[in-house]
Amino acid sequence: MDWSHFGMDRAPFRPAVDPAAYFAAPGHEAALAGLVGAFARRDPLVLIDGPSGVGKSLVTRKWLDDLLPDVPRVLIPNARAEKPADLLQAVLFDLGKPYQGLTEQELRLAVTGHLLDAAGGGFPTVLVIDEAQHLSHAALEELRLLGNLESRAGAVAFAVLVAHARLRDALRLPAYAPVADRIGTRCRIEAFGAEESAAYLAHQVRAAGGDPLKVFEEGTVALMSAACGGVPRVLNRAAALAFELSAEAGAPAVDVEAALEALERLGRTPPDADGTGEAVLLPHPAREQPPARKPRTQAAGERGSASEPKHKPGRKRPA
Secondary structure, three states, X not given: OOHHXXXXXXXXXXXXXXXXXXXXXXXXXXXXXXXXXXXXXXOOEEEEEEOOOOOHHHHHHHHHHHOOOXXXXXXXXXXXXXXXXXXXXXXXXXXXXXXOOOOHHHHHHHHHHXXXXXXXXXXXXXXXXXXXXXXXXXXXXXXXXXXXXXXXXXXXXXXEXXXXXXXXXXXXXXXXXXXXXXXXXXXXXXXXXXXXXXXXXXXXXXHOOOOHHHHEOOOHHHHHHHHOOOOHHHHHHHHHHHHHHHHHOOOOOEOHHHHHHHHHHOOOOOOOOOOOOOOOOOOOOOOOOOOOOOOOOOOOOOOOEOOEOOOOOOOOOOO
């Protein structure tokens, strides 16, 4: 797709985590500040949780980008570890170290040795573990034990758990108490409100070199903001699809019809003026139209007339 058609240098709504397009929402900024403070204190464990798609991974990647390049780091983007050995193998894999054919104790010693050696540079190794709700109790215990390792400069590991909110619920169980007690900072990221959603869409367009006032027609941003539940991932998908539909139709900007079509394809129903969600899908050039029905000739003797319809007309969405 040629984004210069809309006056932009690149795609504004990317599906992957993009620290370059970071939006400084209050919730994201609070979590980022929590990470900065926790690292300064050398908390052994940090928890960042929240619903899917709200930007937890983005906040941690932004924080990693802002760290000094001398800070050693390990990033595990999809933590699925039933056994401690699974977690230790993932750490060694990211470090580019041998991880196959080793016993669990050999894996543990290899990771321990690397962490102690890396701490000689003055910083602990940062372990960012995304999708941490998939870690088993045994794997979390292994992570807690790694946090107990210390050198003369202090702790040799600083672990960040990025997880769905259900991990916080699991940590309330008595069996998880030793791990929960080691978490020094807990940050929860929630979905955007309507105003934040609108500001987010405008920010992404500006980050791509565009002008939100020129690429969104009136009412479009408010419509998508209301229908996407304040989830950045959903906002990205809806906006990107609306732009594609507008480009197919040769339109110079995204209008309400393109936004409605994009939302329908994603299964998102915008709320109506009365909050019922019974929206009327307006025609759009990018959508195939159903064949028109021929009017039925009214037989003699049938009740009713054209001036007295039998059914109420459908609710229309206000412009």
